[in-house]
């Protein structure tokens with residue numbers, strides 16, 4: 001069996017490794033000229049890290065990332081709402097990692113190359129079209145110089161992100177991603193460590209939100225951490241045209257991010273304005289997703305990760321769910337000779353599970369707990385328990401936690 005994978009992001013590369021571990025041939029085709037460390041911070045949840053651990057990647061992750069110890073929800077004015085231990089500190093078998101997205105991709109890519117050889121990931125190969133003949137899949141990839149390369153496989157997996165070519169071939173009328181009016185300014189800078197150096201803070205509700213966590217330490221910079229920040233601001237609504245095509249690498253001037261944070265976001269643990277000012281590269285990205293699909297699988301072709309279920313980046317589920325997709329699909333393909341049935345079964349389990357997360361994220365995911373408290377006490381409080389009971393607070397974050405491991 002040979003599996004063609006379009007897209008060398010976290011989802012596509014993880015699938016390749018998992019297939020290799022099951023003795024199935026796979027080849028990744030990536031449109032970029034090379035795998036570069038793009039993006040900023042990302043969190044990967046314990047249930048997904050457990051899968052990477054099974055692939056033997058934990059030591060490599062530990063070298064470049066931080067095991068997240070605690071997640072603290074606060075109001076936009078820095079009042080404490082609820083704190084949760086994470087990963088091993090929550091009694092789970094695997095850690096949660098706060099990591100640079102590009103480094104996560106590199107860790108997986110290096111393992112693919114080491115175990116499967118250089119040729120396993122072909123860069124400068126953009127999938128432009130494909131045909132399921134019933135017996136096989138023929139896919140055409142284009143290089144930047146315009147040359148075309150045809151490849152034949154038994155299965156094609158579209159792991160080609162939010163602008164998936166595979167998805168667009170089956171759903172040509174899907175239109176652009178759906179935007180909720182929120183823009184996210186993102187960046188990372190070396191900065192004096194806050195709290196225990198392994199905690200994550202989410203402060204502020206849907207309209208003005210700050211997300212803050214360290215993503216790397218460096219022995220040459222004691223007391224500091226590469227500190228990832230995101231400032232979210234609601235600048236439009238569902239009727240406002242999306243300001244720019246969603247591009248994770250779109251840069252923004254520092255003044256824009258400062259303006260969005262000033263007067264709306266303040267926490268005692270960190271001088272946010274100074275951190276933003278110290279950040280060399282700032283990116284802006286619209287918070288967008290797509291409606292869940294009626295089908296991912298068509299015969300020998302299926303979708304995975306953001307191509308299948310782009311979701312708002314709340315609740316740390318983008319990369320995590322892509323990894324769970326890969327595990328499910330690899331297991332099913334390894335089970336038997338009926339590839340078409342394997343792909344259909346994968347669709348029937350993973351599609352509803354991830355559609356529920358897309359829907360929950362539209363309501364704010366676990367971060368809905370902040371809106372809940374801010375709505376009840378817009379002027380603030382001395383003790384959060386005067387505003388909401390511990391049970392109410394834990395129910396909001398707990399319900400979401402249960403959702404994200406469903407469909408495994």
Ligand SMILES: Cc1cc2nc3c(=O)[nH]c(=O)nc-3n(C[C@H](O)[C@H](O)[C@H](O)COP(=O)(O)OP(=O)(O)OC[C@H]3O[C@@H](n4cnc5c(N)ncnc54)[C@H](O)[C@@H]3O)c2cc1C
Nearest residue numbers: 007009010011031039040126127160161248305306318319
């Ligand atoms: C450059 C970049 C930066 C990102 N930065 C962040 C971030 O800072 N924070 C965050 O939360 N999330 C970020 N994301 C999104 C995050 O990586 C995903 O939500 C998650 O990891 C799921 O990954 P995926 O593999 O499904 O999709 P993606 O990570 O989007 O990977 C898809 C891959 O497919 C490739 N591709 C696209 N079209 C084709 C084609 N036609 N043929 C071949 N290859 C194709 C893309 O170049 C990309 O490498 C970023 C994504 C990208 C592409």
